[in-house]
Amino acid sequence: MLEIIDNADLSAHTSLRLQGRVDRLIRVHHPTELADAKRALRGAFRGLLGEGTNSVFGSHIQGSMIQIAWRGIERISPNQVRAQAGENWDELVQWSLCQELQGLENLSMIPGSVGAAPIQNIGAYGVELSQRFSELEAVHWEHHERKRFRLADCFFSYRSSIFKQLSHQGWIISQVDFQLNPQDAGDPSSVLHYAYPDLMQRFACAAPRNARELAQAVRSIRSHKLPDPNIEPNAGSFFHNPRLSNPIVMDLKARFPELPIYPDGAHHHKIPAAWMIERCGLKGQRQGDVGVSDKHALVLVNYGQASGESLLAFAQTIIQAVQQRFGLTLSIEPRVLLR
Ligand SMILES: Cc1cc2nc3c(=O)[nH]c(=O)nc-3n(C[C@H](O)[C@H](O)[C@H](O)COP(=O)(O)OP(=O)(O)OC[C@H]3O[C@@H](n4cnc5c(N)ncnc54)[C@H](O)[C@@H]3O)c2cc1C
Structure with missing residues (x-):
């Protein structure tokens, strides 16, 4: 049986617990119910939801989301x-x-x-x-x-x-x-x-x-090492670790000798985004209800009633700080859906 929840509270379905609602959330308990779910849409289909541990949603998602709930x-x-x-x-x-x-x-x-x-x-x-x-x-x-x-x-x-x-x-x-x-x-x-x-x-x-x-x-x-999402709501790593070609890495290493680098294939290295965020002095920093975890600099935390919009604004300040200091643009790992 489909479960239909109108004006669903997304904070209850995401590990970041950001304040937000979707017009309709349809929980599907068997793949054969997907056709029924399609008929039950209110407005446009806006995407899938598993457990919401890698998702950032805005305050109001217009349309319907489908939550996958079949198990075994x-x-x-x-x-x-x-x-x-x-x-x-x-x-x-x-x-x-x-x-x-x-x-x-x-x-x-x-x-x-x-x-x-x-x-x-x-x-x-x-x-x-x-x-x-x-x-x-x-x-x-x-x-x-x-x-x-x-x-x-x-x-x-x-x-x-x-x-x-x-x-x-x-x-x-x-x-x-x-x-x-x-x-x-x-x-x-x-x-x-x-x-x-x-x-x-x-x-x-x-x-x-x-x-x-x-x-x-x-x-x-x-x-x-990681903050417990049940106590400090988060989505795990918020940014990808940049994967760079060897000449770029060597150039960075010349400028920042302490930079940790990890080989990734013959021609690339990975660089820990957490290290760069920490070097920008942002570990443990807060802006309103959002902040960088003091346990791990790659994890952004909702410390109160934050919205997806405020979290993303804070993420932008981090991206800018890293860009200014290291000349690298961090990319966001979770799926982002704002409206
Ligand atoms: C505390 C914490 C620690 C984490 N640690 C790690 C880690 O060590 N390594 C790591 O890789 N990740 C980590 N993550 C990220 C997260 O656990 C994974 O990305 C996880 O796979 C997301 O599952 P979800 O069901 O919550 O996805 P959701 O957030 O619900 O959805 C994520 C994406 O998957 C899509 N999706 C969901 N279900 C389906 C489906 N059935 N078919 C097609 N698309 C679908 C959605 O459309 C969306 O694009 C961590 C997250 C947290 C909160």
């Missing part, structure tokens, strides 16, 4: 798992660990839904979704075609995929399949990834014995 996880072969789009990502991670499957442990505690995870190819602690992805099924909003997308079709890259391109924004991801490793398949340390600096430090004396131990370490590091 199953093991479709000894090393393949299928999860429905409305399933909570971290519950999938925990479920796979209970099934003695390894592969998703580094992606523990990332908020949001399974269906949104391929959109920006979620990643953390040295692993990206694309490395564990098998294929997905999507339904087209306009012509109702049902299609399977394999790895090569998705064009995954750093926090991006083909689904971010305008040409593919009509696809609604209905389920995602993952390729994982049964824990009894051999030496666990050979497939566990703990080369990321924080994890290396944690496991300096002994390698993690299994995926659960690695997942526990990731959870503990995340809890220490």
